[in-house]
Amino acid sequence: MASAKLDQIDRKLLEILQSNGKITNAQLSKEIGLSPAPTLERVKKLENAGIIESYHAQLDRQKVGLGVMTFVQVTLSGHKKSITETFVKVIERVPEIIECHHVTGSCDFLLKVIAKDISSYQTLIMETINEIEVVASTQTMVILSTFKSSKVLPVP
Template structure:
């Protein structure tokens, strides 16, 4: 982060707002000409500050009305079992994120489903059968107050 100057931070902030911004507009936004802007952008990509570009889709428009936080616990803490669990989780698209955490759970996942019936079936047939899982607790989101947004450029 110390390698970023004011212009780099402005570039990153602008791209977090609109990842499809054309280079000419991006250059204008940060006060550069197009060539130096493109060079800086390429450096930020190469240095790993920008991991990838993607579209943010609407869960509701896609018919995914249920959003849940799922707390997964293991009875046995075995590295091989945890590795298998993590590999299998990677392959399940409706698990949006999965974090290995400290606290009362071993993992916290964000999961989407069409409705409660779909969610129940998914939990029974897929999540409960994952390697190592002995206990699951769900917290259903009633409404999103703040969505994942731009990272702070401290």
């Protein structure tokens, strides 16, 4: 898919909105040097084009009681489309799996999983992920600390 043609103002809008999704249109227009109406029009254009996908609050996972975060490498029993679809259909229904990436290398999928504690995580792995009929093996990496976790994309 071809990337959208963005001018300097669009790039600045995206940079500001990624850093502060709650900014008012008045403040946004002041920061980019346009009046409010054209600013709002540009934001709507970026939303309608699917460049801006959503706005949401970022939560402190530990303050809401989610103390364990892991990466899980998953190897499937084969590479047929039906096997992949079976796996994806199940993991889409598991709220603790917050990211799922189909990857190359020594495994087939890389999952980012969040849980209340190690016991909850163990239950999730043993009773949900490892019970998916097409899962051949899993390997867990517990995240001890995170030094960078940016949600801001560097718009070229």
